Amino acid sequence: MLNPSDPGVWQRTSPFAIVFFVGRTVRNFARSIVQLVATFGALAVLIERKPAAILVIPAAILATIAGGVLQYWFFRFRLEEDRILIRQGVFQKTSLDLPFDRVQGINVERSLIDRILGLVTVSLDTAGSVTAEGQLPSVSTDLADWLRTRVGAGRPGRSADAAGDDGGQPADRVTPAAAGRVRARGEVVLKLTAGDIIRIGLANRNIVVAAAFLGLFGEVLEIGEDVVESAVESAEAAFQAADEIVRMLLVVGFVLGGLTLVLAIVIGGAFLRHHDFTLWREGTAFRSRAGLLTQKEVVVETAKIQQLTLSQNLLMRLLRGFRLRALPAALLPGQGVEGTGIGMAEVLEVPFLRDAKAEEMRSRVFGSEGEALTLLPRDGAFVRVSPHYIRALTLRISAVSALIGAHILVPFGVGAGFALGGTAGVIIWWLASIPPATLLAWQRWRHQAYLHDDDGLASRSGFFGRKVDAFLFRKAQSVSVRQSPLQRRKGLATLQVQLACGQVAVPYMDHGVACRLRDHMLYRAESSRRRWH
Amino acid sequence: MFVNPEVPPDALPSAEDLDWQPLHPRFVRRLQTGAILRIAVLAAAAATIHFLAISADAGPVIRGVAGLLPATWAVVAVLSAWALIWPMIAVPRRGYVVREKDILHRSGVFWRSVKAVPFNRVQHTKTDSGPLDRRFGLANLSVFPAGAGGHKIRGLGADTAEELRVYVSARIEAETEIEAEAETEAEPDEPADEGC
Numbered sequence: 001m002l003n004p005s006d007p008g009v010w011q012r013t014s015p016f017a018i019v020f021f022v023g024r025t026v027r028n029f030a031r032s033i034v035q036l037v038a039t040f041g042a043l044a045v046l047i048e049r050k051p052a053a054i055l056v057i058p059a060a061i062l063a064t065i066a067g068g069v070l071q072y073w074f075f076r077f078r079l080e081e082d083r084i085l086i087r088q089g090v091f092q093k094t095s096l097d098l099p100f101d102r103v104q105g106i107n108v109e110r111s112l113i114d115r116i117l118g119l120v121t122v123s124l125d126t127a128g129s130v131t132a133e134g135q136l137p138s139v140s141t142d143l144a145d146w147l148r149t150r151v152g153a154g155r156p157g158r159s160a161d162a163a164g165d166d167g168g169q170p171a172d173r174v175t176p177a178a179a180g181r182v183r184a185r186g187e188v189v190l191k192l193t194a195g196d197i198i199r200i201g202l203a204n205r206n207i208v209v210a211a212a213f214l215g216l217f218g219e220v221l222e223i224g225e226d227v228v229e230s231a232v233e234s235a236e237a238a239f240q241a242a243d244e245i246v247r248m249l250l251v252v253g254f255v256l257g258g259l260t261l262v263l264a265i266v267i268g269g270a271f272l273r274h275h276d277f278t279l280w281r282e283g284t285a286f287r288s289r290a291g292l293l294t295q296k297e298v299v300v301e302t303a304k305i306q307q308l309t310l311s312q313n314l315l316m317r318l319l320r321g322f323r324l325r326a327l328p329a330a331l332l333p334g335q336g337v338e339g340t341g342i343g344m345a346e347v348l349e350v351p352f353l354r355d356a357k358a359e360e361m362r363s364r365v366f367g368s369e370g371e372a373l374t375l376l377p378r379d380g381a382f383v384r385v386s387p388h389y390i391r392a393l394t395l396r397i398s399a400v401s402a403l404i405g406a407h408i409l410v411p412f413g414v415g416a417g418f419a420l421g422g423t424a425g426v427i428i429w430w431l432a433s434i435p436p437a438t439l440l441a442w443q444r445w446r447h448q449a450y451l452h453d454d455d456g457l458a459s460r461s462g463f464f465g466r467k468v469d470a471f472l473f474r475k476a477q478s479v480s481v482r483q484s485p486l487q488r489r490k491g492l493a494t495l496q497v498q499l500a501c502g503q504v505a506v507p508y509m510d511h512g513v514a515c516r517l518r519d520h521m522l523y524r525a526e527s528s529r530r531r532w533h
Numbered sequence: 534m535f536v537n538p539e540v541p542p543d544a545l546p547s548a549e550d551l552d553w554q555p556l557h558p559r560f561v562r563r564l565q566t567g568a569i570l571r572i573a574v575l576a577a578a579a580a581t582i583h584f585l586a587i588s589a590d591a592g593p594v595i596r597g598v599a600g601l602l603p604a605t606w607a608v609v610a611v612l613s614a615w616a617l618i619w620p621m622i623a624v625p626r627r628g629y630v631v632r633e634k635d636i637l638h639r640s641g642v643f644w645r646s647v648k649a650v651p652f653n654r655v656q657h658t659k660t661d662s663g664p665l666d667r668r669f670g671l672a673n674l675s676v677f678p679a680g681a682g683g684h685k686i687r688g689l690g691a692d693t694a695e696e697l698r699v700y701v702s703a704r705i706e707a708e709t710e711i712e713a714e715a716e717t718e719a720e721p722d723e724p725a726d727e728g729c
């Protein structure tokens with residue numbers, strides 16, 4: 001077994017890492033739909049013409065496994081006092097030299113096999129470099145704890161600083177056991193109950209997709225009407241006197257059965273992903289762990305969080321719950337290798353929480369800043385954007401509708417009346433689409449609002465559901481004020497703020513307010529001396 | 534000793550009252566040349582079809598396409614006129630300002646935009662120039678803050694772009710040093726649970 005206290009020695013991970021490498025190869029292959037369709041399409045044609053070509057499939061499976069073995073064999077890592085070195089690659093060799101002070105967090109994932117064997121897959125989150133290269137598959141939990149402690153000790157003011165206070169032991173002599181004790185001291189912020197996880201399943205918007213899929217599946221297998229019909233017939237034979245009631249009961253039974261199956265799928269999925277979800281506060285970091293079979297652990301430094309997003313879809317609204325996402329800094333171009341891989345850091349997600357807990361999380365993440373901000377979409381402090389937004393949105397929606405209409409109607413134009421008939425049809429279609437487009441735009445406008453204080457801004461948006469994005473001004477990367485011709489006429493503007501994790505925009509706000517907010521935001525970003533990531 | 538006094542909102546420098554620097558005057562001709570070259574390719578394709586269509590042995594497909602030729606030539610004519618006129622309208626509307634703490638860029642004729650990037654958020658800078666840019670002695674400056682795809686100011690003089698790149702790089706370095714000093718000074722008193 002690996003011994004983290006062996007510095008300066010090139011080590012291999014556990015042989016079970018082969019499963020990880022095979023899985024990664026399959027995932028990389030399946031990521032491109034075009035690649036997948038092209039390969040299987042070509043294979044189907046090949047097998048149809050030459051049945052012997054079916055041997056390609058076992059050969060490909062064997063090649064993938066052999067590739068996994070080779071990747072495992074060439075994967076080595078070395079732990080130094082202040083850094084980790086990783087060498088990997090069969091043909092194209094890559095070498096990663098990662099100082100611990102550049103690592104933003106240690107994320108851990110444990111598949112079922114890993115859990116049985118007491119192993120973990122560690123991802124070293126550098127918020128910018130190619131994360132796939134910073135992964136240690138199937139290593140011991142002791143090593144993960146040791147790495148976490150070292151990473152914490154590498155930068156001042158971070159989660160594992162406390163390690164230094166643990167019996168006065170200096171950070172460079174922290175043992176894995178001490179690291180475990182430090183972790184155990186984290187404060188539990190939130191723990192989801194079984195009821196919460198059922199609610200997450202019920203609020204899953206894929207419930208509609210699952211129902212449609214089941215319907216399609218039933219159609220394909222011809223178990224829909226035929227089964228109902230034959231069941232009804234047999235039931236009729238048995239209960240001739242009450243055939244109408246039996247027919248109705250059977251139909252209701254089938255509907256309820258289908259519904260139960262859909263619910264079982266979504267709730268089962270929620271348990272697979274979020275079972276035993278716990279969120280800890282450890283020093284200056286948040287750590288979440290969840291999962292029934294594969295257990296995933298995400299650690300995000302609070303300073304690294306750029307934006308909080310609280311969302312609530314229609315189903316979640318009925319259940320009076322929210323979903324919170326804390327978005328950390330993504331790709332930092334100066335740190336990463338341009339054009340290679342995606343440097344997206346792990347998002348800290350709380351899949352279900354109540355409004356009081358959401359506000360507590362905001363307060364914990366933003367600290368003493370942004371106290372007047374709120375994440376709750378119903379808060380009365382939100383200021384709606386200008387009603388002119390309805391007009392602009394109506395025009396946009398109806399224009400799209402007219403374009404679709406043109407495609408549908410123009411082919412119906414005949415002979416000399418082609419152009420005239422087509423154009424008139426499109427104009428009538430466009431005019432007819434204006435009232436529903438206005439309704440849609442009005443619904444969108446109702447939710448479009450913003451709220452700010454001296455430290456930050458919260459932007460509310462959404463159509464049926466609602467979403468609030470909140471951030472601190474000093475985290476802004478760039479700020480734009482944009483004006484369309486309509487906005488210029490009405491003295492309005494769109495404020496766009498680029499953050500390290502994405503963009504937040506407030507459309508159709510007063511131009512003067514947008515300019516003042518931009519200037520204030522620049523002042524806060526330029527005068528702040530606190531770490532923004 | 535790091536000091537950070539509060540600034541009243543009214544005293545904040547406004548990005549509206551700035552002396553915007555225009556882009557290089559040759560940028561208009563560079564855009565016109567680039568657009569004309571692209572239109573020339575389109576015109577060459579249209580001319581080829583035209584030539585094939587009027588030849589005696591043209592197939593039914595070519596003859597069918599030939600019906601669209603008047604419209605194609607009209608599009609080429611309109612695009613050519615647009616390519617010559619539009620840069621004369623759009624380029625004077627673009628401009629940039631370099632301040633002590635940030636760089637601002639404005640653009641747009643109908644849809645106008647003013648974008649500001651603070652130096653202490655810039656990760657790196659880049660200058661680039663294509664063959665046409667070099668022919669006109671121009672270069673483009675890009676600044677890359679975190680998370681965004683980069684922010685490009687096109688149509689600068691090659692010397693200006695290089696001077697700006699050096700200046701912005703020096704400012705990034707200075708800001709990084711100031712932040713490092715501030716962090717070192719703040720650490721002993723900084724509470725662990727202070728938020729992000």
